Amino acid sequence: MVLLSGRGESLAEACEDIVRNCGIDFTLIRSSWFAQNFSGGYLYGPVLRSAITLPAGQVQESIIDVDEIAEVAVAALTQTGHSGQLYEVAIRLTSHPG
Numbered sequence: 001m002v003l004l005s006g007r008g009e010s011l012a013e014a015c016e017d018i019v020r021n022c023g024i025d026f027t028l029i030r031s032s033w034f035a036q037n038f039s040g041g042y043l044y045g046p047v048l049r050s051a052i053t054l055p056a057g058q059v060q061e062s063i064i065d066v067d068e069i070a071e072v073a074v075a076a077l078t079q080t081g082h083s084g085q086l087y088e089v090a091i092r093l094t095s096h097p098g
Contacts, residue, residue, distance in 0.1 A: 062090030
């Protein structure tokens with residue numbers, strides 16, 4: 001089994017514990033923001049205005065495309081060696097001077 005979980009979410013982590021203790025082979029994939037969150041829904045307007053404001057202070061968070069999450073899930077389901085693993089999927093964005 002593969003569970004897609006959310007980073008920093010207490011209820012998601014509680015679900016991870018349930019999966020860990022259910023007695024079957026599992027792989028946990030933990031993610032945060034999906035790139036697709038920014039192409040529709042409530043974030044689309046702020047993206048068009050070039051400003052996304054969230055009550056998170058100076059937190060840097062990663063963004064990942066759902067296709068990349070799917071690649072990790074497919075590997076976990078079709079290849080050996082992933083049982084019992086937790087994968088934090090992320091693309092770290094860095095700023096470059098100039």
